[in-house]
Amino acid sequence: MPKKRSGGGLTSTQQAAKFLGVSVLAGAVMAGIALPAAGALGLAAKGSVESFDELPANLKTPPLSQRTTILDADGGQLATVYSRDRTVVGLKDISSYMQKAIVAIEDSRFYQHGAIDLKGVLRALNKNAQSGEVSEGASTLTQQYVKNVFVEEAGDDPTKVAQATQQTLGRKINELKHAIQVEEELGKKKILENYLNITFFGQQAYGVEAAAQRYFSKSAKKLNLQESALLAGIVQSPSRYDPVNDETEATKRRNTVLQRMAEVGDISQAEAAKAMKQPLGLKVSKPNNGCITAVQGASFFCKYVERVFLSDPVFGKSREERAKTWNQGGLTIRTTLDPQAQNSVEESLKDHVNKSDKVAAATTLVEPGTGKIVGMGQSKPYGYGKNETEYNYSVDAAYGGSNFGFPTGSTFKPFVAAAALEEGRPATQDYSSPYEMEYPSPVQTCDSSPWTNRRGEKLENETESEVGPYRLKEAMAKSVNTYFVQMISDIGLCPVVNVTDKLHVRQGNGDKIPETPAIALGSIGLSPLTMASAYAAFASRGMYCTPVAIESITQKVGDKRKSLEVPKSTCSRAMSEKTADTVNTLLRGVVDSGTGQQAGLTDRESAGKTGTTDERKNAWFVGYTPNMSGAVWVGSATQKVEMKNITIGGVYHPLVYGGQVPGPIWKDAMAGALEGKSTESFNLVNIPNPDEDRDDGDGNGNGNGNGNGNGNGNNDGDNGDEGATDGGTGGDTFPSPTFSIPEGFFQGNGNGNGGRD
Structure with missing residues (x-):
């Protein structure tokens, strides 16, 4: 037995038949077009109940796209990302004024009719006939909802959007079929809730919650009478009634809604009159969309997270499937980014390199043993203007970086x-x-x-x-x-x-x-993330862990949340503990007394290596402590600038070396990132040196500084090789502690300790 509805006691098929038989012109009204009689008769002949039932039976109602929130490791918000700014809320979280206002102005007989309002059709037909043009439509709120679903499904595809909104009778009939089905399956309250969550309110705001936040900086639940009337009035034409750009038109439209609410008995005439006298009371919140708005200088990290999501099969078998989930949104992504480490990275970069400099710098910090990326930044801000870039110099090309990385x-x-x-x-x-x-x-x-x-x-x-x-x-x-x-x-x-x-x-x-x-x-060209992750294996005594940026993800679908699987770091042995410990001992020597002295930390053990390429187009320092690894690159993103006679961060450099510019950036970034963190030690090994002038045990030896001036290094507890390396360098051969010298030359400081850039 066909299912019956309260709207006239007709089945969906009977409603369709009655509608199609009301008038050929009525069909034209509902399509929003004027049709010649002959053509209309042809359509009417096809518009039998039988042909109507041949239309698709299932209305697809995809989860509404919502904003995605990206958080740091402590739960602080980094950015919101969305294709459509929307936050889905239940009817209980929408002001009753708002519910009444939208029904009054868009479909005042919503609770009396079925999916199709035959009285509304006739009313519109009569008005349009009198005016000689299509001046009034007769779409019910349910029909509008169905149309919005089609538009939502179309996404950003212009062809699909055009198909979903084309003014043809065929599309309108298809829309009606689905509207009838929706009425039978969802009921009035759910339709109203869905409509208020899907419809566009202008200013990039989709759904009533986003609109309330955009125009009044409050939740939809707290909207008052006049605010609700304003938002309800925008729906008919978001551009025409945009209160931000045309307050006069928006006020007129708001008052029209208030008057209509009084006419249908939702409010008294006195309440309407009082509300009409109120100012719009806008408290506009600007759209805050995309990684470009990320706090803590984390725009590039934010984009890296997005690219990881779009490329990792754990989020979907195909890129199209992953992109659909990303654009659908409603995600809360907690990342590995440590706010303390990230702030330290940003401050260090700002202190040493200006965004207007001819060269750029990038820094990435990772946690040994876990692969967590805790800091990522660069001197050129994210953007599209002068001295800005979309390229993330810290990562590989597949994640938004340089095509080939940078020679190390x-x-x-x-x-x-x-x-x-x-x-x-x-x-x-x-x-x-x-x-x-x-x-x-x-x-x-x-x-x-x-x-x-x-x-x-x-x-x-x-x-x-x-x-x-x-x-x-x-x-x-x-x-x-x-x-x-x-x-x-x-x-x-x-x-x-x-x-x-x-x-x-x-x-x-x-x-x-x-x-x-x-x-x-x-x-060869490598990325700072690659280098920091590889050196982290030395710090963790030979265990390499793949870098990860995402801790957890939940997704809101409707009014429920579900957890998504996320990629985990996989750790594997890359070398023996003995090899890693030996490398740590070697690289500690680089920082203590070799080319990386300007990067040495004062309060904890560190190790690292400098690097400078031919023609000085790239300079690096990659180093680590037992609990943090970091890589700093400074150079020409285009590989066209030679760092000779160059000013970086307001400091002039005749020649740039890895220990001289990247080293101090690394030192400051690491010092701030590790402040308050545990101080750990390497498992160092004894590297014997049988040279007769380097007796093992007393730590005494001769250090040769630039070929002249012997100094006696005393490093109790270390072997003779360590003592010799720490030896004096001939006093005042190079009196300036910041003088730029080639890698391999000693820099004397007069106190018996040799420095080398």
Whole structure:
């Protein structure tokens, strides 16, 4: 037996038949168009009950798109992101004034008729006939809701939007069919609730809650009479009745709504008159949409989170599926970003690099043992104007970064050392390390064809005074190029590639590390996130953890919330504990007495490596403590600016080195990020040095500073090698503590402790 409705006691089919038989012109009215009689008769002939029942039976009502909120690790809001600014609320959270106002002005007989208001059709037909044009429609609130659903489904596809809103009788009939079904399935209260949540109120506000916040900075539940009337009046034409841009028109429309509410008995005439005298009372909140509005300088991190969501299969099998979930919104994403660390990153960058500088800087901090990204920032703000950029210099191209990353210089050398140690080479390994040499050839690769130096390519050290033989510890502290090329030719390229694979070191475009000896000198482009994550494995004694940015996600669907699965960090052993501990000992020497002294932390143990590339287009410092790892890159994003005779952050530099500009940025960022955090120690190893002038045990030795001036370094408890490295450097050879000197030259300070950039 057909189901009956209270609206006239007719079944949906009977309502459809009666509607289609009322008048050919009525159909034209409902379509919002004028049709010639002949054409209308043709449509009427097709508009039988039988053909109507052939229309699709199921109305798709997708979850309404809502805003997504991105939070930091402490729950503080970083940004809101949405394709449509909407917050879905239940009818109980919408002012009764608002409910009455929208019904009064849009469909005053809403509770008396079914999906189709036949009296309304006839009224509109009569008025349009009198005026000679289509001046009034007869869509019920239910029909408007159905139309909005079609528009919502269309999303931002202009073709689909046009199809959902085209003024044709065929579309109108299809809309009516679904309106009838909705009336039968949902009922009046749910239809009203859905309508108030889906409809557009102008100023990028979808749904009544977003509209209440936009125009009055309050919730929909707290809207008073005149505020409700204003919002209800906007719906008919959001641009025409926009109170922000045309207060006069908006006031007239509001008063029209108030008068209509009085006419239908929702309020008294006296209440309407009193409300009409009130000012609009706007308290506008500007739209706050997108990562560009993120606080704490976290715009780039915010975009990284979005790209992770759109690329990770855990959020959907296809990119289209993931994008649909993202655009649907309603997500609350708690991230790994630590507000203390992020603020420290931003402050450090601002203190050392200006956004108007010819070069840029980027810093990323990660937590060893968990892979959590706790800080990410850069000197060029996110945006589209001058001295702004959309590129995230901290990440790979797939996540919004540079196409190939940035050449890392000598910061790649620890990977070569780790590979050699894993191959069984001792920490005392020495090589002749001449000032200049040809790349050794052939060098074994992972396949059967070795690398050969067919063009006789050469390399050299930073200065002519850098002449071996050197052992590993001193070569790392001085960053001796020829030493590490000899090392990579000794052990072969495959062990190095194996280590970098385990550390997930990939080029910025996603390609694997090429098998060529030049990788020892950092010739390939990597991202700061890649470097910080790889060095974190040294800090965690050989355990590499994939970087993660998302802690948890919940999604609001209707009035309920559900938890979504999120990608987890996967940790695996990249090298033995002994190898990691040895590298930590080597890199602590770089910070204590080598090229990275300007990055050394005063209150906790740290280790790291400097890097400067050919023509000084890139300078790096990558370092870590036992509980935090960070990478700083400074350079030319276009790789066209040479950092010679250049001013960065208001400071002039004849030449830029990794320890000189990136080092202090790293130091300040890490110091602030770690303030109040636990102080932990490395598991250092004893690296013996059999040289006769470096007796193991008393820590005494000779340090040679720029070729002249001997100093006696006393480092109780350390071996003789440590004491020699800490030795004096000849007093006042370079009197200025900020003088720019090449990597490998000592910087004397007159107190027996040598510094090296």
